């Protein structure tokens with residue numbers, strides 16, 4: 001299993017593995033998406049039939065060393081769990097816990113890939129967070145920024161329309177600068 005992003009240093013592009021693309025995600029990645037908002041407890045090895053949750057190789061005292069992933073609670077062989085650490089989204093939301101915990105290689109890649117995507121609706125998962133003064137202020141600022149963004153796009157497109165109209169009429173471009181004074 002390849003757990004690395006292929007980066008082209010010259011072009012700056014990063015090639016995302018197929019299993020992370022939502023439409024082509026494999027079963028393991030789909031499961032990871034469904035547990036993103038849940039704090040998962042450590043699973044018993046018997047519940048996994050003494051097999052690594054990723055590659056399926058035998059793990060346990062008699063079979064091979066294993067490590068637990070703090071994101072999904074499953075156990076993994078050393079090949080699939082290199083003791084990388086990562087923030088656990090569900091612990092941050094529900095427990096206000098911003099520590100990094102050991103996770104499997106697949107989970108590390110999954111979180112790194114989706115960390116900027118709006119996968120979680122905090123107002124649904126933990127509305128009490130907004131009772132904290134600073135969090136309430138942040139929500140208000142984000143709402144205002146969203147409206148500001150829409151306004152800027154509106155002004156920009158209006159300006160383009162005026163410019164086109166003026167150019168067609170032979171009026172110099174500077175006459176449409178009033179648009180920015182709103």
Ligand SMILES: [Zn+2]
Nearest residue numbers: 052055077080
């Ligand atoms: Zn494994």
